[in-house]
Amino acid sequence: MCGIVGYTGQRKALPILLDSLKRLEYRGYDSAGVAIVGSELKVVKDKGFIANLEAQLPAIEGTTGLAHTRWATHGAPSKVNAHPHVDCSGRLAIAHNGIIENFMEIRERMEKEGHVFASQTDTESLVHLVESYYDGNLETAVRSALREVRGSFAIAAVHADEPGRIVGARNESPLVIGVGPDENFLASDVPALLKHTDKVLYILDKEIVVLTASGVAISDLEGRTVSREPERITWTLEDAEKGGFEHFMLKEIFEQPAAIHETLLGRIANLDVNGFFAEGFTSVKLVACGTSYHAALVGKYILEEIAQIPASAELASEYRYAHGPSERPLVILLSQSGETADTLGAMREAKRRGCKTLGICNVVGSSLAREVDKTIYTRAGLEIGVAATKTFVTQLVALYLIALRGGLDRGTLGYEEADGLKDQLRSLPRAVQAVLNRSEEIERLAEKYRDAKDMFYIGRHVNYPVAMEGALKLKEISYVHAEAYAAGELKHGPLALLTPATPVVAIAVRDHTYEKMRSNIGEVVARGSPVLAIASEGDREIVKFVDDVLAVPELPGIFNPAPVTVAMQLFAYHLARTRQCPIDKPRNLAKSVTVE
Secondary structure, eight states: OOOEEEEEESSHHHHHHHHHHHHTTOOOSSSEEEEEEESEEEEEEEEEHHHHHHEEEHOOOOOHHEEEEEEOOOOSTTHHHHHSSEOSSSOOEEEEEETEEEEHHHHHHHTTTTOOSSSOOOOOHHHHHHHOOOOOOOHHHHOOOOOOOOOEEEEEEEETTSOEEEEEEBSSSOOOEETTTTEEEEESSSGTTTTSSSEEEEEOEEEEEEEETEEEEEEEEOEEEEEOOOEEEOOOOGSSTTOOOSSHHEEEEEETTHHHHHHHTTTTTTTTOOOGGOOOOOOEEEEHHHHHHHHHHHHHHIIIIIIIOOOEEEEHHHHHTTOOOOOOOOOEEEESSOHHHHHHHHHHHHHHTTTOOEESSSSOHHHHHHHEEEEEEOOOOOOSSSSHHHHHHHHHHHHHHHHHHHHHHHSSSSSHHHHHHHHHHTTHHHHHHHHHHHHHHHHHHHHHTTTEEEEEEEOOHHHHHHHHHHHHHHHHHHHOOEEEEEEGGGGGGGGGGTTTTTOOEEEESSSTTTHHHHHHHHHHHHHOEEEEEEEEEOSSGGGHHHHHHHHEEEOOGGHHHHHHHHHHHHHHHHHHHTTOOOTTTTOOOOOOOOOO
């Protein structure tokens, strides 16, 4: 979750660290802090946003340092629990992302040895453990300490006795190194580096890295040297800026036609995707968390309809702890960041069971991409907003491509039919743009429903998980309680909650469930709840049954999720904006969930 940056070079560290840290604030904003090594080690931290820290920072000289923005796990959000943490001498500082599982055991041992703790965090146990091993060589002390640690971590450490040097390490939490001339950088994620370099080194699990202004040295926990060449990243600084939009989320919603086009580019003609269906798989299991799980649920319908292969979807956090059945399905894992802890755990469990694994991911070089058997990159580009938008839609596009390839490989889809489906895929950017062109109309609808305290979303077939995603977006950024139901399930309990103060968003596009959806809408109307229908353009009947209509381009049923989702994203965005919510930084959430 948390964001770490580090710098060592010839320039003043503080402004570089602050600028880079702001580009990682989507990873957490419970507290922030910096540690600068100059003539001595100086640490300043505060509760809340980075701006709170910046407002009270003195000028600190030094060309080496760390900075951290926190999403709280162990210990409440507070100044004392903010990172970096220091040892008893005040000369060692460490910033950490992850969870030290045996922190209490370490803490009790360190306290018996006389170490004094100031916080409730698991991280401080590691700081004192490193301190106990320090004899003038920070790298050796970190290596010795980490051999005793259980859990996930990405860390960065500095010591006042070793100016110009940063020691980093990772296990199951991301860490990337930026390589520059006479300076080097360390960060949790690429956006922090974009202003300074396009050359990066990805640190892998159980590796330690030492940064100086003149070089980068990587080794494993046993001290063996690791050789790795830098990679060039294609994202630019402009990708990490708002580009004139009020919020990153709105920018990323409007980038979706281009993101869909990029994900299709070079793949759609020959369906050049990394599939396994020619190897004779008889079933597919899709595994993911959060928004990616909703994409997986949509993917179940896509694969069963287009490829005609049995498919199921499961939460990564449940799959990894369930007993494995005897069958060996193809396991498709979806993750925007490729660093989601539960999804990585599920992937490793699938491989332990002997399953082939296929990853759908947006980040080149991520842990998921490196460890799965094959990967499809979504090419959505950098996504800063905590609420996922373009990455969800491009995951759907990847699933359409996989299903088409699978249908042809299995012989369940003819070439003429496949060509027709390809044409529908090519039309998705235009369909999404048509929804974006209705942004002002959607804003007026959001204004109408802004005072709702509870909302329900309903849909059938493939639009049921789409309704789930719509409800999630509303919850995430507007703080309106929202729930999604399969429309046929309303009479099995949820109708009891409907009142005139409970609006219902009904996905009622013209597909094979349309008539049933109209009946379900009638059940809602009979209870007095206002209904906002997301309906196909040109539908003159639906307006007779509902209070408001949000029209989307008419597509074959299986392709409706893309424009419908974008309509719900805009509705959630505008409703949150009218309620003056912090859209890009919703409370208690962070972009990348790298802890269990």
